[in-house]
Amino acid sequence: MSEERSSGKKDPITRRQFVAGAATAIVSAIVGGIVGSQAFPKTVTETVTREATKTLTSTATVSTTVPTTVVSTATKEVTKTATKEVTTTVTVTPTVKKTPVKNAMLLINPVKCTGCMLCAFACAEHWIKEEHPELAGETINLEFSRIRPMRFQYVDVVNVCYQCRLEPYAEGSDKHPCEQVCPTGALHTVPEGEGKEGYYGNGYLWVDKDKCLGIDKCGRCLEVCEEQFGSGISYDPITKKAQVCSMCGGMPVCADACPEGAIEVVAPGRNGRVYAEPPEAKAELYYMKLFGVRRDL
Template sequence: MGAFNTIAFDANKCDGCGDCMTACATAKTGTTEISRSRLQIAGNAAEGFELALCRQCGDPKCVTVCPAGALGKDYASGVIDWNGDKCVDCLLCTVGCAYAGIALDEASGRVAKCDMCDGSPACVSACPHDALKLVTTSRIYNEVGDWEDLFAPGLAGCQGCNTELLMRHTLRRVGPDTVLATPPGCVPGMGSVGFNGTTGTKVPVFHPLLTNTAPMLAGVKRHYKRIGREVTALAIAGDGGASDVGFQSLSGAAERNEQILFMVVDNEGYMNTGMQRSSCTPYGAWTSTTPVGQGTGSGGLPSQGKTQDAKNLPLIMVNHRCEYVATASTAYMEDLYDKLDKAIAASKRGFAYLHVYSPCTTGWRFPTDQNMEVARKAVETNFVMLWEYTRAGGLRFTRPVDEPLPVTDYLKAMGRFRHLSEDQISHIQGKVVENLNFVKQMAHRA
C-alpha cells in the first residue's frame, strides 16, 4: 500500500444500504452493529449521502491536537495509528478532525478510527454500488515526491496554467540524464531556456527552431548512442510548431524511428505569441487570427471563429507506426503517468509521441482556477479522447467515456466559444461523435 492512499466516496452511487458499515463493524468489532462501524454514512436518498471516515491526512489535525502522543502518522503505511496505551480519552481528536474520521465508540468507551484493513478495506469490497473506492492516485506523490524537481522555482507561466505542472512532473520522471528541447512557445516563454544568461532548467536545454525540434534532438541522441552513452532525448513542444511549420521534420523523425520522446503540449493555438490559430485549433474557436466579427472569415464564411476543424495530430502520428503514441490530459495525472512511463521506455527503442491536452486559461478565456475542470470536461464530453497506441496492441481507450456529457457542458466553460450559434454547436457535437466513431473503429480493428 502506498503511503498516502485513501478511501474515496461517490455520493451519486450510494443508495444508503449500509453494507459498508456492517462489513466494517464485523471486521473490527466482531458484531454487526453499524453504530460501531468506523465509517458512517449519513443522509438520505432525497438530500444525498455523506461519508464520515478518516482520510489518513498527510498533515493530520488529530495528531496535532492529541496531548498524549497517542495518534501518529505511519509514513511507511500511510495510516494514522491510534495507540490505546497512550490515549487519555480526552476526545480532543474528535474535535480536531474535520471529517468525523475519529469518534467515540460507546461500546468500548474509547475512540476508534479506520486503519485501512492492511490495504484491503472491508468496506470497499462490501459496497455493491462501487460508491467506495480505494484510491491510489497518490502513488505519484509517494513515488515522485522526493525526486528532484529539475526546473527552478518561479517559472513565469500565466496564472492558472497547468503546463508548468506538466513540465515539472515530466522532467522529474525522466530524470537528470536528459537533453531537453523546448522550441519557441509557452514552455521556453516561461523561462525554461532562459533570458540573457539565466535559465530555469537544471538539465541541458535548448531552443530549437520552431521547425526543427525533432531532427535537432535526433542528432543529439544519435551521437550519444554512437559513443555508448545513455541519454534521454525529450522535447516539450507546442501544438502549432508540431502540427504546422514543424510537421515535416516531425514526420521525418518519426519515419526514421529516431529514439526520442516528443511531447506536444496542445493548447490549441499559438498562445505564447498572442493566441493565434493553429491547425490544432478546434472549429468555431475564437483566436486572435480567427476573430468574431460581422464580416467574413477564412473561405468567405461568416467570421465566427475558426471555420475549419482541427487536425488530429496524434492520429497522424499513429499512422507513422511509432513505437508508442498516446493522448493524455493534465486532469488525469494517473493516466498521464502510466503513459509517460511507457513513452520513456519506448523512446529507448524508437520514436515515442505523447499528446497532452492543456487548457489555456489566457487564450481560451476562462477563470484561472478552472483549468482542471475545463480539462476534465473535455474528456467527460469526449471532445478529447484518452487512448494509447502500440504496434503490438494497436489502439485502445485508456479512459473510455461511455455516457458522455453534452459538448455544451465543455463549450460553455470558456469565453472562446461564447459566440457560437446553434448550428455551430451542433457541428461541433457532430464532430465529437464522428471523431469518437473513427477512433473506436481503429480500436476495434486493433
C-alpha cells in the first residue's frame, strides 16, 4: 500500500518542552492533540495513499517506540513530484485518490476546526442519496449527517461516533455498546469482507432500517451512548430510525470536505471509547485545553 515511514523529519522539540513554554502552549496543543493521541507503543498505521496532482503536505503522524511522550512527527512525501511543504495558511486542496483505512476512526482537531459545518453538509449529502434517493435531488438536510458540529461559544465540538467497544473482561462483550443494547439486532457490525461494496474496513456499524424500532418506541442505543459514552447516534427525521457513522467504509467524505484539514482518518488500533465524550463534556475539555480555564456549561 502506502510507503510507510517509521522515521522522518524529526520535530526538533519534544512535546514536554513545548508545554513548558507558555507562549507556545497552543501550538503544543495542536501537535500534542493529534500526535499525543497516537502515541502508542506499537505502530500500526495503515495510512491513506494519496496521489496528489498539486502540492500537498500530508502530515501523517507516526509514533515512535520511545517511551512516554516523546513523539516525532513525520512529514510524509506524497508522491515523488509533490513535495512542497505548505507553510502558509492557504492550503491547496489536492485531488486525491485514496484507499480505505482499515479500522478507521475520525480524530477532530479542535484548534484547526472552525465549525464551518462543511463536513456535515458532505455527510448529509452522502446519506440522503443512500437512504432517501427520492429526496436527494432537491433537498439539503443536515439531519441526515452522522457528523454534527455543535457550537459552544468559543469552542466548536464536532460530534460523531467514536466506535466505542465494550471490554470483554469487564463488561462481558466486545460489541459496540449501542449494538449490545439493540433489542432487535438492527444496529449491528458488518464483518470484514461482507456488506456493501467498498465498505469492507475492519467491519463497520450499520443500522438495518427494517428492524430498527426508532426513537419513538425505543432509543436504547442513544440512551446508553449518552449515559456512558458520547452521543454518536442520531435519528432520521423522516423515518425516526437510528443513524450511525459507518466511516464511509474507511474513506469518510467528511474528512475530504474539511477545508482546514481538521479531520484525520486514523486507525488508532485501540478502543474508540477513550475518545468519546458527550458534546458538553468535550466542549468543557476543549475550553480547558484552549483557554486554560474551566467553564461549566
